[in-house]
Each structure stands twice: as C-alpha cells, then as structure tokens.
Amino acid sequence: MDMKSAITRARRGLREERRLYIVAVTSLAVAFLCLGATLLGVTNLDAAATRWGQSGRITLFLKDDADPQDIAQLRVVLEGLSDVNEVTHVTPEQARASFLEEADVGADLSSLPSEVFPASLEVTLVQGVTRERSESIATRLAQFRAVSDVESYRSWFQKLDHLLWGARMLALGLALLVMFCVVAVIGNTIRLAVARRRQEIEVMKLCGATNGFVRGPFVLEGMFQGFASALLAVLALLAGYLALHESVDSTLAALTGSRVVFLGAWTLLALLAGGAVIGAIGSAVSVRRYLSV
Amino acid sequence: MQGTKVVRPFPFFRAGARASQPQLSKPILVLEDVYKFFRPDQPTLRGVGLSVERGEFLFITGPSGAGKSTLLKLIYRELGVDEGRVLFCGRDIGRLTDKSIPFLRRNLGIVFQDFRIIDHWTVFENVAVALEILSMPQRLIRSRVAEALERVGLAGRGPERTSNLSGGEKQRVAVARAIVPEPALILADEPTGNLDPHLAIDILTLFEEINSTGTTVLFATHDHSLISKRDHRLIAIDEGRVVEAQQGLKHWPGSGIHTLVG
Numbered sequence: 055m056d057m058k059s060a061i062t063r064a065r066r067g068l069r070e071e072r073r074l075y076i077v078a079v080t081s082l083a084v085a086f087l088c089l090g091a092t093l094l095g096v097t098n099l100d101a102a103a104t105r106w107g108q109s110g111r112i113t114l115f116l117k118d119d120a121d122p123q124d125i126a127q128l129r130v131v132l133e134g135l136s137d138v139n140e141v142t143h144v145t146p147e148q149a150r151a152s153f154l155e156e157a158d159v160g161a162d163l164s165s166l167p168s169e170v171f172p173a174s175l176e177v178t179l180v181q182g183v184t185r186e187r188s189e190s191i192a193t194r195l196a197q198f199r200a201v202s203d204v205e206s207y208r209s210w211f212q213k214l215d216h217l218l219w220g221a222r223m224l225a226l227g228l229a230l231l232v233m234f235c236v237v238a239v240i241g242n243t244i245r246l247a248v249a250r251r252r253q254e255i256e257v258m259k260l261c262g263a264t265n266g267f268v269r270g271p272f273v274l275e276g277m278f279q280g281f282a283s284a285l286l287a288v289l290a291l292l293a294g295y296l297a298l299h300e301s302v303d304s305t306l307a308a309l310t311g312s313r314v315v316f317l318g319a320w321t322l323l324a325l326l327a328g329g330a331v332i333g334a335i336g337s338a339v340s341v342r343r344y345l346s347v
Numbered sequence: 348m349q350g351t352k353v354v355r356p357f358p359f360f361r362a363g364a365r366a367s368q369p370q371l372s373k374p375i376l377v378l379e380d381v382y383k384f385f386r387p388d389q390p391t392l393r394g395v396g397l398s399v400e401r402g403e404f405l406f407i408t409g410p411s412g413a414g415k416s417t418l419l420k421l422i423y424r425e426l427g428v429d430e431g432r433v434l435f436c437g438r439d440i441g442r443l444t445d446k447s448i449p450f451l452r453r454n455l456g457i458v459f460q461d462f463r464i465i466d467h468w469t470v471f472e473n474v475a476v477a478l479e480i481l482s483m484p485q486r487l488i489r490s491r492v493a494e495a496l497e498r499v500g501l502a503g504r505g506p507e508r509t510s511n512l513s514g515g516e517k518q519r520v521a522v523a524r525a526i527v528p529e530p531a532l533i534l535a536d537e538p539t540g541n542l543d544p545h546l547a548i549d550i551l552t553l554f555e556e557i558n559s560t561g562t563t564v565l566f567a568t569h570d571h572s573l574i575s576k577r578d579h580r581l582i583a584i585d586e587g588r589v590v591e592a593q594q595g596l597k598h599w600p601g602s603g604i605h606t607l608v609g
Binding site for chain 2: 063254258260265
C-alpha cells in the first residue's frame with residue numbers, strides 16, 4: 055500500500071465525512087475524558103500516598119512507670135539514627151492539653167485527668183524514608199523497656215493502599231470500557247462511511263485496487279478519530295486542571311500536605327497513542343467485516 | 348488493424364511481471380466452451396467459444412438479458428465460469444486467486460452504461476484514481492491524466508466537478524479513466540446506452556481512436572443502428588449461444604439480430 059496515497063485519500067475522506075466524524079470524535083472525547091479524570095484521581099492519590107509514606111512519623115507510647123533514664127537513653131538512640139529527623143517528648147499534661155484543644159466530641163472532657171493520657175515520644179523521620187524502613191524502625195523500637203506501644207500508622211497506609219487499589223481497578227475498568235466504546239463507535243462510523251463511499255470502493259476495485267489500497271484510508275481515518283478524541287479529552291482535562299488547581303491546591307495542601315499534580319508525560323502519551331491504536335483496530339475490524347473486497 | 352500499431356507489454360497479474368514474447372503472439376482473449384448458470388436448468392451462457400486477437404475491435408450484441416454483461420463480467424472476474432475456460436493472454440483467469448484479481452483488472456479498462464464516476468470528485472480525481480492504484484508518482488499522474496483527457500476531448504477540464512458535466516462528458520471521463528493506465532484490453536458494457544444517437548456515435552468513434560493505437564476493444568451494445576454503421580467483427584449472443592459475423596451486420600442477410608443467432 056502506498057502510504058502517501060492512503061493519507062491523501064484519508065484526508066479527503068475526513069473532509070467529506072466531517073460531520074459524521076465530528077459527532078464520533080465528540081462522543082469518544084467524553085469517554086476519554088472520564089478515563090482521563092479517573093487517571094488524574096489515581097495519579098493524585100498515588101502522589102499523596104507517596105508523600106505521606108515518605109514523610110513518616112512514629113509515636114512511641116511510654117510506660118507509666120518508665121524510668122526517666124531509660125527514656126533519655128531511648129532519645130539518644132533515636133537521635134543517633136540517620137532516618138530520624140526530630141524526637142519530641144510529649145508529657146501526659148501536654149497530651150491532655152493537645153487533645154482538649156483538637157477534640158470536638160460535643161462533651162465536656164476537661165474533667166479528664168492527665169493520667170488517662172500516656173506520655174509519648176513523637177518521632178519525625180527524614181524525608182524519603184520508605185514505608186518498609188519505617189515499619190522496621192518501629193519493630194526495633196518496640197523492644198525497648200520504656201516503650202509500651204508503637205504506632206507506625208500502618209493501618210492508615212493500608213487503608214490508603216486499599217483506596218489506591220480500588221481507584222486503579224476503577225481506572226482499569228474504565229479503560230476497558232473506553233476501549234470497547236472506541237472500537238464500537240469508530241467501527242460503526244467507518245461502517246457508515248463505507249456505505250456512503252460504496253461507489254468509490256467499487257470504482258477502485260474495478261480499476262484493480264488491492265484490499266490494502268481500499269482499506270488503508272479507512273484505517274487511517276479510524277486512527278485519526280481515536281487520536282483526536284484522546285487529544286480533545288486531554289485538552290479539556292488540562293483546561294479544567296489549569297482553571298481549578300489553584301483553588302483546590304490550598305485546600306488539599308491543608309488536608310493532606312500535598313498539591314494537585316497533572317497526568318505524567320507517559321500517561322499522556324499512552325492516552326494519545328492508545329486512542330490512535332484502538333481507533334485503527336476498531337476501523338480495521340469494521341472494514342474487514344463490512345467491506346467485501 | 349495491424350501495421351504501425353503498438354502492442355504494449357503489461358504486468359502479468361502481479362506487480363512487475365511482464366508477458367513473454369510467445370504470450371504476446373497468442374490471441375489476447377480466448378473463451379473455451381464457457382458455461383455460466385444462475386439457475387441450474389437455464390444457463391445464461393451455453394458453450395461459448397470465442398477468440399479475440401490483439402488490437403481487434405469486437406462488437407458484442409444481443410437483446411437485453413442475453414448475457415452480454417455476464418460475458419464481460421467473466422472476463423474481469425466479477426463472476427467466475429461454471430464450466431469451460433477464459434484465457435487472458437494465455438492465462439486461465441478462472442483459476443486466479445482473489446488476491447490476483449486486482450492485477451488482472453490493472454490490464455483491463457472497463458466502461459459502463461451508467462458511467463460509474465464519482466460525482467463529488469473532480470474530473471482529474473476520477474481519472475487519476477486508476478493511476479494512484481498503481482502507486483505512480485504524482486508528477487507522472489498529472490501528465491498522464493492530462494494526456495488521457497486530451498485524447499477524450501476534455502483537455503483542461505481536470506479541475507471541474509463531474510456533477511456539472513453532461514452525460515456525454517461523463518462517459519468521456521469514464522473512458523479517460525479506462526485508458527489512462529494503458530490497458531491491454533478495454534471492456535465497454537453498453538457505453539452508449541444512456542446517450543443520444545449523436546453522442547453515441549461520438550463515443551463509438553472515441554473507442555475506435557483508442558483501438559487504432561493498438562488497444563483491444565470489446566464493445567457490448569444492443570443498439571443495432573450503431574453496429575450497422577461499422578464493419579467490425581461482431582458476435583451476437585442470444586439465449587446463451589454465440590454466433591459470429593466477421594464484418595458487421597450489413598454483410599449478413601437480413602438486419603435483425605435473430606437472423607444471426609441459431
């Protein structure tokens with residue numbers, strides 16, 4: 055198949071069937087937009103999880119009867135660790151004050167005695183410590199005599215992991231759905247185009263056109279539709295991101311400490327290339343099915 | 348028909364292949380005892396035998412439904428034979444695979460009664476399509492199309508939309524498309540059927556001019572007034588059988604087609 059001729063004929067086809075193709079591209083752009091928005095959600099959730107995972111914190115709850123010398127020794131050990139950034143000793147009085155300041159349970163808790171709140175060492179890890187490393191440090195610290203319990207916030211990370219897994223599955227499901235939509239919509243669009251251009255096809259066949267020559271432009275047109283739909287969705291998503299990210303950023307930063315990020319270059323490339331490839335596949339399947347050449 | 352005529356070599360059912368010298372000396376088209384059935388008990392063609400020499404102009408006539416179009420369709424492999432053989436340049440085209448059929452058709456120029464040109468394309472695009480299929484460079488396509496349009500009397504009309512042309516002009520575009528790849532054989536299936544008598548003569552003359560440059564022409568028509576004006580070899584089909592007349596209608600007793608058949 056002569057690619058130059060196929061491109062010329064595909065351009066002519068796109069021009070002649072532009073109304074049909076605009077409708078198809080617009081519908082598919084909506085499908086790609088849903089997928090892109092989900093991917094954006096996954097990307098941001100992933101970024102937040104990574105950030106939280108890397109700005110780790112461990113709380114060591116101390117025994118009520120812990121020897122001050124043991125606590126001091128524990129602090130020295132902690133401060134000697136390269137992964138530890140800061141160690142703060144929180145007394146029961148400080149813990150009570152902090153709880154009363156932050157808690158809003160609708161009841162008067164000021165009568166609670168300080169003994170209810172255990173003393174603790176709040177350990178802030180340096181940036182970039184992995185979750186696994188944080189778990190390993192927590193396990194080792196639990197063995198100290200003065201320590202009654204260690205909170206490494208593993209359950210929070212597990213919940214976040216579950217949330218991320220769910221979001222990724224949703225994105226995968228949506229990707230499959232979008233793939234099906236693209237194949238179906240482009241397939242039907244090409245089927246209509248084949249029907250409308252039956253006379254051209256017949257003329258080409260009578261002049262000695264091979265199957266590849268006849269099918270080539272239709273495959274290129276399907277490829278273009280898939281690519282254009284994905285591009286349109288990416289541009290709409292980018293416009294939305296640029297319009298909203300400043301206002302969302304401050305809220306998100308206050309809540310999670312992270313900022314909104316846009317889709318990565320590889321994700322964008324995969325969306326655009328995926329759109330083109332699926333478009334070509336949908337078109338090829340349709341042309342093979344409805345074009346008896 | 349011989350003398351100064353040019354016999355062109357041609358790709359032989361696949362890209363790049365050429366006909367050998369012995370092939371060029373054989374008849375371009377031979378039909379051997381060909382049968383075609385659309386209903387088991389009523390063959391449309393019954394034992395048709397025919398030999399066409401290179402550079403010949405042949406009329407095929409017969410009443411509507413006699414099998415003229417069927418005969419042509421067997422040659423360009425729109426249909427396959429049920430019995431017998433169709434040899435084009437010595438090759439049995441009934442045995443061609445589906446993939447080889449386009450390469451057979453590249454050796455044929457086909458013209459129809461209903462023109463089969465694309466109305467929303469320009470004249471140039473309608474003619475150029477036959478060369479684009481051959482992956483010819485655009486520069487060559489432009490010059491070859493211009494030459495073909497000049498031959499059919501449409502010089503300089505390339506940019507015009509074919510929807511604006513008259514019936515006779517549309518048929519000239521179809522003829523230009525048929526001749527532009529310089530095929531070995533032109534099949535014309537009632538090419539004057541939609542034209543008035545004056546234009547019909549013009550188109551017939553055009554085919555004769557094409558034939559005079561060495562291209563073999565099979566011209567199917569049921570218009571006896573047209574056939575009677577020329578002395579070309581004539582075959583008549585009626586009820587599936589073929590009868591030949593070497594020098595047109597006027598050398599046969601009577602003038603009706605039924606006197607030629609059976």
